[in-house]
Amino acid sequence: MAGPPAKRHNRDKQRETVTKDGITQMPKKKFFRQRAHANPFSDHLLEYPTSPDDMDWSEYYPDYVEEDSSEADSKPRRLRKDVEIVDIGCGFGGLLAALAPILPDTLILGLEIRTQVTQFVQERIRALRSQNSDNLYQNVGCIRANAMKFLPNFFKKGQLSKIFICFPDPHFKARKHKARIVSTTLNSEYAYGLRPGGIVYTITDVEALHEWMVQHLDAHQAFERVSKEDEEADPCVKVMMDETEEGKKVTRNNGQKFVALFRRLEDPAW
Amino acid sequence: MKIPYNVLHVSGNVLFAARGGKLHSFSLDDGTHLSTWKHLDVEKVEAAVKTIADEAASKSTVSSALEVAEGGGDDEPPAKRQRMEEPKDEVNKTAGNEGAQESNAAEGSEGTKVEGKTNQKGKKNKNKQNSQPRKDNHISRVPDRPVITHLTSTADGAHLLAITGHDKVIWVFEHDGKGQLTQLSRRTMPKRPSSVAIAPDLQIICADKFGDVYALPLIETTPPPSTPQPSSPAPGASKPVLKPAANTTTVHSKRNLRALVNQQRQMELATRSKSENDTKTEGPSFELTLLLGHVSMLTSLILGESEGRRYILTSDRDEHIRISRYIPQAYVIDGFCFGHKEFISAMTIPTSRGEVLISGGGDEELFLWDWKAAKLLSKTSILSLAREIAPELTKVAVSGLQTFVYPTEAGNLTYVAAICEGIQAIFSWQLTEDNTLNRPSVIQLPGKPLDVAFKPATIGQPPSVIAAVDAGEQAQVKSLAIYSLIMTDEKLAVGTTAFVSDGELEAEELDVDGKVVQGLLYNTENLRKQPTEPGEEQGEDQGEE
């Protein structure tokens, strides 16, 4: 429930981004708490574009809006480039914040189903942009979306070069396996969004879930496992290990992390 | 009232017409009754209804006892009531989901469900069960009514396929071409089927309410002792894993091994996470291959063909139309036809115009697509046409879409026909060469249409449309009628009306409450998304600002 009005008001106040000397301050996580799980099957109150062409990215990547794309025509304003990297279930945005300066010319997007968490990340990005002058962090955004249902509404076939799936919810119950973010049937949607040569990055601290993801991606004909050497040579792997909030938690608890990368293959002739 | 005819299928000169759990066949030449197949549960329901009536006769009034027994006795609206009676993998608005997270595949829906079993569906129902008024503790419950939800046949007419929704069964019959059926197989699917097609290579391609699409051979091969878990292997499966030397047998056993390892792991996990103990991983006892899936309820599945290649087209409650390749590349998604803003419930591809797809659902328009290119060609308002006979309408739910050919001197004309839930008409248009729907016409019906089928034109005879309608309490209105179609200015109209000879069949039918019919046969509008109930979303988001 919404809680007593006074309390709610307070929280809103606390959440208001603090501006000090014209610089947006980092949001505080404790004001953005919410339940740990959201049901990926429910209708929610999600907003999603009817198709990728209907998606208005301009508010997420204002620096990348095409100069001559006027608001006059009915289609949303176009960007100079397309989103290429997606972090599915980005949580509080650690990976996004770490990747943005490393891949400064690539548009990166976090997808998160929980409203409050999404808002936190959006504040965080606003603060990062404000604190860093030289156009840093303009290439990163976060939207609330159910990635299991609506990925194709946001991205055209082959638009993506990397998909990150970091420390997904394990959904232990057998009858909830379809709720897992990696499944035989859902992998076809990842393959659809990824261009040939694109990579799915997975990391988890739950060994059985790791094996599940490996098994299901391995068995999918559109993917092949990336070799250990290539994996080690990929700078994104270290970021995913060390910069995600969950990754940090696992490190603090001296837990193990299981990594697996999969490469999108060309579709066979048909 | 009597339960109306609800699903129709024409195969050659034979009309198959399902009415609840019964499947009748009639000659399209003269309307004679040819045969009847009955689901076993038909008699169970009838027996239960009789018992209750007898039990009650001595005590209170029959009708109130029946109402209680069949769930009409409490003040739940019938549609809602019905939803609660259905397995959890049905639309469940109250929970605002497709129910995809709650499976109860293991709960055999076969056989008689008596009081107690019917309601073991979860917390929500428990209260209802307790609060349900019961005059007599000994009153038994009427078992789930069998309903045939789908009928289709092979192109040569030699096989007929039926689906019964209440028990998730796919039935395959041999058809002698003259209306006589021989039952060949009975296969219980993991989830309730929502759409089905038979491919030219004699594979049944079946979509379910859980969002998955399976392939199973029309004619069962000798059942393998243990088939792979549908949830484990990849869609389209058997990619020779790692070692190229693997042959079918090794892949097969490897898969099983994997499934086993997986199962063990599951059990470990279950114990680790203590509270969880549902490791029911029994697979089906017949060959079943998972081809693809949406994370949404599938509402329609059709097959398409383009340049000699086949495709599977699937639509869901979340406005998606997905184009996947056919077996063995069903894991490849070629595209999506985007544009619908409400659920999609019906799709059709005219045989005469294989490149065009027509789709409809909760939107006020029908959409025409070049499905191979995933390109929208045109839209046509069906709501405005429906308003010609029912001006008060603000929305429609398309419950049936079909196409047929009308031969004329100028050549074959293609027509599209649509029915909408609860609207007493058949809407039709001509599909023009420039991919629009033109020459709209409205054929008014004496009741609410549940299904339509077409009898092709023959020499000297125009095509006919066969309509199954729910006439409600109008006892004089026949549920099944055959209308010959005439054209004026290329718009369709009804010529002559004919009926099948089902007087005796009709007399045998027991009376059934209108609410029960409503619950059983009206579920298209239910697909529309409701604004999430307040409180629900907030539990998760602590109050939306």
Ligand SMILES: C[S@@+](CC[C@H](N)C(=O)[O-])C[C@H]1O[C@@H](n2cnc3c(N)ncnc32)[C@H](O)[C@@H]1O
């Ligand atoms: C355990 S957290 C991991 C967060 C982050 N990736 C990290 O490593 O720190 C999993 C996140 O996935 C989100 N999530 C779960 N299902 C989702 C879905 N279908 N679409 C988008 N996000 C989802 C959850 O809300 C949660 O924030």
